[in-house]
Amino acid sequence: MLITPIYAGILALFYLLLSVRVVQKRFTGISLGDGGNESMQRRIRAHANFAEYVPLLLIMIGMLELGRFPVLTIHILGSLLVLARVLHGYALAYTPNWAAGRKYGAALTFGLLLVCGIMCIYLGLTASASVI
Incomplete structure (x- = not known):
């Protein structure tokens, strides 16, 4: 069973919800850009x-899954x-x-970038060493 596609689907x-929020606001007469509207800027x-x-984080998590990191680790990430992101x-x-x-959303995202980045480097180095 692949795990990363589950999280890709949820995300x-x-x-899609975030996209719909932008489109909904467009129906108020803001056809291009943000129209100087703070709510539109936020959306x-x-x-x-x-x-x-x-995308980058999902790719890294997918690589870790394919690199056979523990299932629990992939679920946690x-x-x-x-x-x-929510x-x-x-x-x-x-x-x-x-x-x-x-x-907290930004802090968690940055933490994931750090952890996944380090784990991917580790995976690359250990996989390369086993091939040589």
Whole structure:
């Protein structure tokens, strides 16, 4: 059973919600850009921020899964990614000012980048050593 696709699917559904939030606001007469509207700015940034971080993290988690890291490790990383992006995305796109959601969501995302980055380097170095 592959695990990463489960988290990719969950994150895709949340990304769809963030996308719909942008489109909904477009129906208020903002056809391009943010129109100087703070709510639209927040929705656009939540959508874009998600697109900036999630793909790389999913790729790293997928590589770790293919590198046979423990199933529990993959579930922890995937769950934390979902939590991080929901906290950040909800705080930014759905609330006018929920600083804690943005702060903890961003902190979790940065922590995952660090941990997954180190784990991927380890995987690459140990896999390379076993081939030689």
